[in-house]
Amino acid sequence: MSNLQITLSIVGVLLIIAIVAHGLWTMRKNNQQVDQQKQRVAEQRQQSSQPESFDDDDIGEVRVVKRAAQEKTDNADAEVEQMSMNLDLDNDDNTPLPSMRVDKDDEESLQQAELELSEEKEPEPQTQQDTDSESAPAKQEKPGQPINSDKPLPPKQQVISLFVKGSVQGSVLLQMMTELGCKFGDMGIFHRYEQTSGNGPMIFSVANMFNPGTFDLDNIENFETEGVALFMALPLDYDGQQAFNMMLNAAKKLAMEIPQGQVLDGNRQLLSRQSIQQAHQTIREYEKAYT
Structure with a gap:
């Protein structure tokens, strides 16, 4: 060891x-x-500090x-x-x-x-032409692109709706639509325009509250439903507050003509003064944001 x-x-x-x-x-x-x-x-x-040497032809060295x-x-x-x-x-x-x-x-x-x-060599001075050629692509803009970036975005659609609940007969519905100035048209539903003749911007529409949501005008006499929906879509080419008042009046008149008719708000709750004020506030805030 x-x-x-x-x-x-x-x-x-x-x-x-x-x-x-x-x-x-x-x-x-x-x-x-x-x-x-x-x-x-x-x-x-030492070589760089010495004077230049000359050859037989009195030519100095190239430095x-x-x-x-x-x-x-x-x-x-x-x-x-x-x-x-x-x-x-x-x-x-x-x-x-x-x-x-x-x-x-x-x-x-x-x-x-x-x-x-x-x-190492000294950098060559940059000419004005080179400077212009380098800065030119930055100044060029692609054609067809918008210059103004402050353009407002298109407004988001806002739907305000009311419901009339009750036993609605086809004949009564057709009569009320005629009295309220509504015209049967696109999507198989009724529309209310600025003018009763059907001219001007659309103000609100009336659809079936239940599927398929449309009305059979050819068989309207035998038609029956448990309620209809009235709705307006913002933005409108019309005053929003006035359009809502027209739709509210139409809903109240229709509810008075059908048995046990009731007007409901957008949440399908019984229409109250508070829900009416809330609808006006929604329209006011929307128009303030997008107009």
């Missing part, structure tokens, strides 16, 4: 020595790379380094000096470098700086 412990101790010591040696080798390699980079940058600066590239060189020098200071501080503290991946990244950043120094 003691031999195994001694063996493990020796292996551990050797492993520690290998790690320390690898760290020292890595630090020395990094210092060499930084020194080489500083030397290359110094040579480039392609521009102000932006020189500024980039100064920035690269500052970065290299800062990196060197950081490495020196690290060496003084006797701390190992993080890993080879960081070293590779530093080397790639230095290579990228060299490429930028040799290949």
Whole structure:
């Protein structure tokens, strides 16, 4: 057991020595790379500060380094000096470098700086024509689209209804519809127009309270139902309050002509003064919102 412990101790010591040696080798390699980079940058600066040399034909060398590239060189020098200071501080503290991946990244950043120094060019000034061509699509508008976004939305249809409950005979119904100025027409029901002749806007309609909701005018004498529905649909090309009053009067007159006739509100409850006021309030709020 003691031999195994001694063996493990020796292996551990050797492993520690290998790690320390690898760290020292890595630090020395990094210092060499930084020194080489500083030397290359110094040579480039020295060459740029020397006067132009001329050949036998008194023609100077072509210089392609521009102000932006020189500024980039100064920035690269500052970065290299800062990196060197950081490495020196690290060496003084006797701390190992993080890993080879960081070293590779530093080397790639230095290579990228060299490429930028040799290949970077000043951006060409943008002409007025290019500016106009870029801003032109933003100014163009698609044809056929409305420009005014404040256009009000179409009003939502609102139906105000009343019901007349009772035994309604076909002959009585036809007589009352004629007296009230209602005309038999579309959808197989009666309609009340502004004029009794059937001209003008539609004010309200009268339908069967039960399915199918229509009237058989050809067999009206034998027709019988337990109630009819009167309704008006907003918006109207007519005064809403006046239209409701006309429909209410028609419902009351019809209820008086049938046995046990009753007028019900839109909820099929017995019509009251409160329900009448509520109907007027609904019409008033609707016209205020959409007119």
